[in-house]
Amino acid sequence: MERYDRVFEPLGNFELKGITDKSIEKLKNLGIVTLYDLFYYFPRNYEDRTNFKSINQLKEGEYAVIKGKLFGIETLRTRTRKTMIKAKVSDGTGFVELVWFQMPYLKKSLKMGDEYIFIGNVKRGYNYQMTNPEYRKYAESKGVSKEILPIYSSNKDFNQRSLRKIVKTALDSYTELFQENIPEEILKKYSIADRKKALKDIHFPKNTRDIEEAKRRFAIEELLILETGILEKRFAIDSMNNEMYVLEDNKNLVKKFLGNLGYSLTKAQKRVVTEIYKELNNGKIINRLLQGDVGSGKTIVAVIMLLYMIENSYQGVFMAPTEILATQHYLSIADTLLELGIRVELLTGSVKGRKKDAILEDIKNGKIDLIVGTHSLIEDNVEFHKLGLIVIDEQHRFGVIQRKKLREKGVIANLIVMSATPIPRSLALSIYGDLDVSIIDEMPPGRTPVKTKWINSSSDAEKAYSFIQKKLTEGRQAYFVAPLIEESEKLSFKSVQELFKEVTRRFPQCRAGLLHGRMKNSEKDEIMHFFKNHKLDILVATTVIEVGINVPNASIMVINNTERFGLSALHQLRGRVGRGIHPSYCFLFSETDNDVSKSRLMIMESTTDGFKIAEEDLRLRKPGEIFGIRQSGFSDLKFIDIIHDVKTIKMVRDIAYEYLRKNSGKIKNTHLRIDIDNKFLENL
Incomplete structure (x- = not known):
């Protein structure tokens, strides 16, 4: 049996009858480079030629096959001077209007009074209508080919017939390469369709049930690859996440800081501080998303936790996406912390020469307690004496690799990422599956609507x-x-x-x-x-x-x-x-x-409710726009509606979690492992 990972090789490495080097090159314009890409280039719709109907049974929006007698054919001009052929057909139960554009020869081809088969999408205006339907003479037809044909997203290089032929050739020759990537126990427990059968059924189904079962299978598969890949990181952290370090639990500076604030924390802020404090005090590696609406007081919570770690002999980092924001954070906390005997310095791209050298030396020697900065903090020449907690503000503006680089500089890799963009529950369940989520859902008093x-x-x-x-x-x-x-x-x-x-x-x-x-x-x-x-x-x-x-x-x-x-x-x-x-x-x-x-x-x-706005924003956006916020492959979900399919997302996340729990955080299915590696590699 050939290696499964061959499916990720370029199409040119395979013998595909009738598929030339030229067509392989043109397929790249459709995003099809590898064999995997071709097999997973799923139809956007189907021509259901099994849907043979009388005219009085037609419904708007369906793809249907009708038989009827032609009458009333005429040639018209559109406003843009295009040729339009308009005709009517009846089967005795009703009438359908037929319209073709830029096909003047049809006036001679179609004969009044003859019976025809018409195949196409049904629209509803004053009457039912088909635009540019396929047709054939009923007397010459030995019935209609009762099949369901795939409709692919295409371009000028490929018509539907040529794309169908390419996919069919690949399916006939190489389906056996696509070994099962969903563990057998999960397939059986949730009655999920076999991968090879589902690949054939989604491209060339025999009936609508084949389509639905294949779609369900691939919806679960794409989420399982993503969720297992995300949760695997969490298991890796949790497996070693027991008394990794011991703090002396000094809290005097935190108490002084809170006393100097001039106001009390909200209940939500206190709850989040307690959540994070308990984990730090138990020696756990923090991996937490701190989420809250604009002005909810996330920065104060972050500063409290940084102060706690600094008082207990560790350094802290506060990383922001822009110099303006980093500078503002620095100015807003430097004086306050200086009064408590904490040294805070700013490190951005603008800091150069001797000043930068001096700061880098003091960071390395532990003379600086808290460093506020931008991506400059992940440069190779930045060495920490004892980095214990990293806070990243507006974390969606940083990539996976940037966060990883910064964490690797720490003695203990405690990480709090903050987001002022409220995240709908469906996203929190999915893209942040590897993080604990703390939500500040209360605004401080005095905030004016x-x-x-x-x-x-x-x-x-x-x-x-x-x-x-x-x-x-x-x-x-x-x-x-x-x-x-x-x-x-x-x-x-x-x-x-x-x-x-x-x-x-x-x-x-x-x-x-x-x-x-x-x-x-x-x-x-x-x-x-x-x-x-x-x-x-x-x-x-x-x-x-x-x-x-x-x-x-x-x-x-x-x-x-x-x-x-x-x-x-x-x-x-x-x-x-x-x-x-x-x-x-x-x-x-x-x-x-x-x-x-x-x-x-x-x-x-x-x-002004940020969570309602986030839900609506997600609903109104195109799928490809949604996940600019994190490089994790969500932008190419084909079968999941991130807003409405929360139950499916939750179900698959639970499946992934249970699978990893049973296997001590290991992915034992070889093919699932390869798919996860490819998915996360392409999205870094």
């Missing part, structure tokens, strides 16, 4: 500008956000420079500053410092301000061309205001006609 208004006309815009002028005159500050940096010839959206010109024209008495990602870090820092200290009234910016910037006096957020933003991004931007004692407002400027964009804007107007 932000009133949100969608501005979709010039008259509403003028009213909004008058309102903003009033608030600026009262001493408030405002953000104006644009999606682009420079004018684009292809897009009509205002660039941030154009927006800056408009803002300075509309508010000539106000001091305005400009901030975007292409500025030098020193320029960004200066602008943010001016805005934070109210030397600027208005900050015109790109989404560089999406996370972390905290200016309590800023109570106005204006987002231009909001149709260019996802819901989570809009929610993050809105979270920049409502941080002080003043009533806060968010204006969403958009005159879009797009239905999805309209839905997003109406959701933003109706709720």
Whole structure:
């Protein structure tokens, strides 16, 4: 028997009758490179030629075969001057309208009064209609081939017939290579279809039941590969996760820090602190996602845990995705911790020369307790004396490899990753299956709800500008956000420079500053410092301000061309205001006609609940957009709806967990092991 891992070899390594080197090269444009890719290039739909119906039984949206007599055929022109053939057919139970485009020869081919077989999709207008149906003369036909044919996503290089032939050739020659990758006990317990049979059935099914059973099989398979791969990491940590280290349990600094805060933690913050503290105190390796809405107080929780580890002789790291955010974290905690005798330093790409060398030397010698920084912290020349806890803010902006590199620098690899983007339960169950999840689901007292208004006309815009002028005159500050940096010839959206010109024209008495990602870090820092200290009234910016910037006096957020933003991004931007004692407002400027964009804007107007927004964002996005947040292969799920299939996700996660538990965290099925390695390798 040939090795199973051959399925991941290029198609050119296999003898496939009738498939040329040229067609193999063209298949790459469809994402088909290996034999595995070809077998798993599943149909997007089917032509069900077994669905022979009388016209009065037709339903909208189905693929059907009808027999009827032709009458009333004519040639028409569309508005764009295309040729359209329109005809009617009846079988005595009703009428169907037939339409063909750019096929003028049909007027001569189709004969009035003759009986034909028509095959196609049924649409509903004033009457039932078929567009570009396949047809043949009934008298010449020995009935219809009653089969279900696959319909594949294609391009100009391949029609359906050629793709079907390629797939059929591969199935006939190499299906035996695809050994079973679901452990036998799981197959039997959950009555899952055999892999080889399912591969044949999903491409060339005999009936609709074959399709459904194959789809169920591959839905479970794709989740099992993913969940087992994710949970395997957790088992590896848990297997050695018992009294890995001993802390002296000193808490004096934490008590002083809490006493100096000037306010009490929320119940949710206290609960999360207790959860993490118990694990640290038991000597367990922390592997936790700290999740909470914008402004829920995650940073305070992280600082408390860092302080606890520092007081117990370890160093801490606080890693942020941008220099602006890292600098802000540093400025917000450095003075407070200095009063407690804790040395905090900032290490970013801007720190160079002797200053950087001195910081690196002090990190190595243990003279620095807490290092705040960006990806600079994972550089090879950064060596720690005794790194005990890593906190990563806005963790979705870091890749798997970056997190791994940082953890490897620790004496003990305790990790807390923070996300201000609320994550729906379905995602928490799946992509964060290797993490414990702590949720801060309570806002601190004093957070002002932000009133949100969608501005979709010039008259509403003028009213909004008058309102903003009033608030600026009262001493408030405002953000104006644009999606682009420079004018684009292809897009009509205002660039941030154009927006800056408009803002300075509309508010000539106000001091305005400009901030975007292409500025030098020193320029960004200066602008943010001016805005934070109210030397600027208005900050015109790109989404560089999406996370972390905290200016309590800023109570106005204006987002231009909001149709260019996802819901989570809009929610993050809105979270920049409502941080002080003043009533806060968010204006969403958009005159879009797009239905999805309209839905997003109406959701933003109706709720400030980040978890509801996250669910809706997930529902409205295309599947390929969802998992930019983590490189783990979820973007190519073919059979799972990440919102509606929570039960299936939970079931398969439990299956994976139980399988690993029984096997002491080992993946004993060789073929499952190979599939997992390939899946996670391609997504690093």
